[in-house]
Amino acid sequence: MKNLHDYNLWASLKSGDSKAFSTLYKVYYPLLHNYGLKISNYNTQLTEDCLQDFFLYIYQHRENLANLDSIKPYLYVSFRRSLFRELKMASKKVDYDDKVNHFIDINFSAEDVMIQQEIDAFKQTSIVSLLNELPKRQKEVIYLKYYSDLTTDEIAQVLEINYQSTLNLIHKGIKKLRQNALLNELLKNII
Numbered sequence: 001m002k003n004l005h006d007y008n009l010w011a012s013l014k015s016g017d018s019k020a021f022s023t024l025y026k027v028y029y030p031l032l033h034n035y036g037l038k039i040s041n042y043n044t045q046l047t048e049d050c051l052q053d054f055f056l057y058i059y060q061h062r063e064n065l066a067n068l069d070s071i072k073p074y075l076y077v078s079f080r081r082s083l084f085r086e087l088k089m090a091s092k093k094v095d096y097d098d099k100v101n102h103f104i105d106i107n108f109s110a111e112d113v114m115i116q117q118e119i120d121a122f123k124q125t126s127i128v129s130l131l132n133e134l135p136k137r138q139k140e141v142i143y144l145k146y147y148s149d150l151t152t153d154e155i156a157q158v159l160e161i162n163y164q165s166t167l168n169l170i171h172k173g174i175k176k177l178r179q180n181a182l183l184n185e186l187l188k189n190i191i
Contacts, residue, residue, distance in 0.1 A: 006071045014062050021059055024071070029055070031072075032079045035148060038106040039083050043090075050086045054079050073154035076144075080158060106139045107132055130180045138173035145170055 012020035029051065036047035058065070068074050131139060137159075144150045144158060156166040 007069055010065075010068045010071055013058075014065060014067075016062070021062070024058075025055055028072070028075050031148060032075060035076065035143075036079065036083050038143060039080065040087060041107075046086060046090060047083070050083050051079065054082045057082075070154070072150065073157040076148070076150065076154070076158040077160075106136070106143050130177050133180060134173050134176060138169055138176070141166060141169040142173045142177075 009020050009023060013024055032051055032054075033047060036051055037044065040047045131142065134142065140159070141155055144155045145152070150158065152166050152170065153163060155170075156163045159166065
């Protein structure tokens with residue numbers, strides 16, 4: 001089913017509507033910027049340069065872009081690839097084109113984890129610690145699911161894996177978080 005807002009925004013952008021491009025930029029720049037910082041290990045300059053180039057590319061090639069029903073997963077996939085290319089050029093030591101190295105080691109901060117204002121400092125520290133203990137791929141799907149608000153289908157597209165693998169990664173991550181949270185709670189009660 002088509003997302004009419006995304007469909008109309010993308011169609012307007014492709015036809016040269018500068019307001020559509022401005023809307024796209026304002027809505028998605030902060031989301032892609034945050035995601036890019038995670039991928040680049042908080043290399044602000046590289047992330048911002050790549051993101052500017054990415055949006056410039058979209059604007060310059062807008063007429064030739066594919067028709068889309070949903071913009072968000074397309075932007076995440078495309079920007080992720082662009083950033084990996086930039087990271088590869090910036091550091092020849094790491095082969096970012098190798099599929100094995102596409103596992104991003106996202107480090108969560110207390111700001112990322114804060115879901116409600118009432119969470120106290122001890123709980124924040126515990127959650128951050130638990131999230132950072134997850135394997136890289138599980139951290140990435142948790143970030144995309146709960147902090148970037150992508151659907152499971154969209155995450156599968158971004159990570160270029162199938163739907164079932166995405167579900168498995170989310171399930172394993174949540175399961176491990178629950179187990180670790182339970183263990184920490186038990187240890188806290190014993191000590």
